[in-house]
Amino acid sequence: MKTKFWVALATTTALAMPALAQDAIRIGVLTPLSGTYAGIGQQVRWGLELAAQEINTSGGILGRPVTLIYEDSQANPAVAMQRAERLFDVENVDFLTGTVSSGVTLAVGELAERSGRLMATTVSFADSITGARCSPNVFRVNARAGQQSVALASWLAAERPDARVFYLGPDYEMGRSTVAAFRSNAEGVGATSVGETFAPLDSADYSQYFGALRSARPDVLYTSVAGNDTVRLFTQLEDFGVRANLTVLGASGTVTSQNIAAIGAAAEGFVTGVGYSTLIDTPEHTAFLESFRAASGGADPDLYGADSYGVLFAYQAAAQMAGTTDTDALREAFRGLTWNTPQGVKTIRAGDHQAMQQMYVVRVEGGEFRIVGNVSAADAIGDDLCERF
Amino acid sequence: MLDRLDISLRANHVLFVILFTAAFVFGVMASMTGDRFYLRLATEALILSGLALSIDILLGFTGLLSLGQALFFGVGAYVSALVLREVPSFWLALGAASGASLVAGVVGGLIANRVRGVYFALITFGMAQIVAKIIYNTRSLGASDGLIGIPVVEIPLGFVTLSAGNPLEFFLVVLGGITLIYAGMSYVLSSPFGRVMIALKANEKRVPYLGYSTWAPRMVAYVLAAVIAGTVGGLYPMLRGFVSPELMFFSASGDALIMVIIGGSGTLVGAIWGAILLVAFKSVVGSWTEHHLIIVGLMFMAAVLFMKRGLIGLVKPMIERRLVRIEAAREMRKEGKAP
Structure with a gap:
């Protein structure tokens, strides 16, 4: 009975997928929706949903709408790997993002490489992801430790x-x-x-x-x-x-x-x-802050929400530059890519796939964060320690 | 003449043959439709069913509740991963995983078997947590990030060489492995020694009066369970290409325990059915809602309340009755023929 069900399920998804893939660009979101890190996952979700909505109302990517497909990583690499495989093999996603814990990002990055797909983290801090353990298929759009x-x-x-x-x-x-x-x-x-x-x-x-x-x-x-x-x-x-x-x-x-x-x-x-503060004083950021609050029911974005919002625009810029969502062409487009985010201009360094961005020094004054200094992207980035490409 | 244990074991065999056939048909069909994900998910379910089966040996037959069986699964997985990173050899990795879990099982058994009941459960729980914490903090073992970079291995079986990278081939290898483990354990349980193990669960205080040591069979059961958990753990990095300390956490041990209870403890085959069911269920429900843990919890409670002998308990009595009838008919024929 169960076997029949699985086969039926596998067959229907296999048949349904190619037709769907022609229409929408499918972005897999593997993020903790339950457990200790659910709060971070919520920010990731708000950021991505807002960005997807804005991209879709303005004509999509290469004329195709963006669909987000969620899987709960439970912040457990063993679960996350299985869920990532589902996103790549069953859901046939074009791109994967949302991973939070560094262990999950590293493990899923290796799977992305085996599956011939690209991914980007918007949360993980560990330097090794774009350092000693870098991967040609993994990008990071947030600031590392x-x-x-x-x-x-x-x-x-x-x-x-x-x-x-x-x-x-x-x-x-x-x-x-x-x-x-x-x-x-x-x-x-x-x-x-x-x-x-x-x-x-x-x-x-x-x-x-x-x-x-x-x-x-x-x-x-x-x-x-x-x-x-x-x-x-x-x-x-x-x-x-x-x-x-x-x-x-x-x-x-x-x-x-x-x-x-x-x-x-x-x-x-x-x-x-x-890499982010709600006090950034630019017109782009003010607009972002307003629409984020409207979408989240009043909650402010934090660094995770802002970086996750930005990643879809990086994907849009890269896909439009490459003119395709093909992995190799897209990877080339991502390398050295410069795009606009509410945090300012970000650039992905070709040597290690790490985003370079302006960094802020913030201080708590009167119960709120105040920006007390900033460091330019070039000064903050540090050496390229990636030796694989 | 067959006694109740023989009948019970035979009923398990019937259920295992059904499972094996269903798994085999599923594997071939999934492979024909070009499916990867469900085949690999089923492989993971079979690997975890080995862990569940090792818990059943302790819980269902020897009467020992282990809350830290994932410790040995994790030891096997880490040792196999470390070996594979140096030498990509299937048999060496599996052998090292079994050997390491044997040593770990002896050490763990010497500690845990000093006590009984709830204290035994707590000590097994504590040992798993301690080792998981140590690995979580050891940088040379990948610490909290785990180990990646495990190559895809070739599996030389003498007459043919299979690849762990091919979903169907690896699925069949794991299915074969689980069959061997099941057959081996069934043999051990039907032996006189196995009956002493079962006697421990029934009434441990009476066993010494029958002239048997209680310590030795308990220790052997514990080490056997550890080696089985460690051996299937050794298969895990070949499937997923990575290991992380979460494999040893209580959530892993707890999940395996739920598999045994849902499937039906004390049947061996119930653990395997339970593992397949839970993995499939979590995968389907997990994609559907983020509140999947609540649903799994409710299902577990329902299984405990309404199916005291698990899912297997629903059909096993039927099979047993039929086996008894067949046996009785055979006896009759024999007596009729030899007057």
Whole structure:
């Protein structure tokens, strides 16, 4: 019975696909719609849907409308691989995007290569995706960890020269690599590292690290904890009086619109480097902000929403330049592609498929992010470490 | 004369033959229609059915609830992935995966078998979490990103060489593997030693009075289950081309447990049916709505409440009755012929 059903299903989809593919450009969206990262997936979804709607009302891509096909990656690479295979083989998508965790992006990138399709991430930070483990079929349109660190380090050099920096990261791969990346950038601009420590994810009590922190006498604290960990760390820093005379810096994901309210006054003065801020003051961005709020029911876009919005326009620009959606022609068009986004002009570097973009340094003032500096795309990008192409 | 265990095992064989035939027909038909995705999904289901089957050996026959069986699946998968990245040899990778899970099973068994009941469940759970966490934080094993770059392997079977990259060929290899595991376990269970294992589930306190050690059969069952989980785990990177620490997380162990319960524990074949059903169900519902976890949860609750012996329990008694009748008729004929 079940066998019959599967075969019937496989046959009907196989028959239906070529006809559909002629009409719409099919974009697969593999993103976490459930679980820990569902909030990020929601931003990805809002951004892509808004962009698809705008592209479709203005005539589509190469005269064809865009269709988004969602699959829930559950932020689990084992599930994501299976879902990605479905998007490539059954749904026959032309392009894949939306992957969040770096592990998923790397694994799906390899599958994209085997399937002869292109993909782009709009969220994953890990430098290796467009570095040591780069793939000819994978692009990244958001800023990687290195770009964020460069932006933040340049602010540090200008505002707190000769800083004594203490690092506190979450004890897992992402935490260790963000600390290592920022540490080398900070030391590059003349800062002194006075100590580092790693706390387990979901720590309830950070006060045990405050002794080491105080005795190292830093004037800058860098942290890459995220979510509720940030809430606990920041409020405890405040409660224990460790926060006085200390400038707190962090990763893009440390303080976001999701947890800033819960941190409250303890977030005041926090500085980070990001590729997007809702305070960008350009007519394009103002228009984007308005239509995003209308589409999301009032929620502001964050970096994930903005970068996901931009990726479809990159695809549109590349497809129109190539005149086709054929993988090889499209890849060539993507290399060195320059296109407009609400964040400003972005360019994909041909050497490693990493988008170059203006980076912003933002600071929390009065419970809101304020832009306090920016770093040009060329200064933030860093070396091309990709050796495969 | 056949006793109840023989009848029960024979009924399992009937259900396995049905499954094997259906899988074979499905494989050939899917391959003829040029389908890749459903063939590879079915291959994944069969690989996971090996993990479910290993849980059934513990839960359904020996009476041990393991909440961390994915540990051995993950050990097999990682060892196989590491070997394949260096030497792309099917048999070497599979052998290394089995060997590593044997060692892991002995070590894990020595720890877990010191206790019973709920403590056993907690220790198996804890061991899997600890190892998963260590891998999650070990950069040389790919840490939280997992390992990619696993090549497609050739599978030399002596008379013919198949490729793991061909969906139908790999599906048939995995189907063959599961058949061997099923046949092997059925043989072990029908042996006198297997009956001691089953006695442990029925009444562990009485087993020593019959002159048997309880520790040895429990340990052997645990190690056997570990080796089976590790061996099928070794097949996983050949299918998907990557491994990640999530393979060892509780969600993997929990899913496999759900497969056993839905299919029907204590039947071996139920675990395989349950795995195929759950994987297919999750794939279809997962594409349809993001609230798929709620639906799987409700299905699990329904299975526990309304089908105490799982899906297999719905048809197995029927098959057993028929087998008893056939057997009785045969006995009658024999007696009639030899007066």
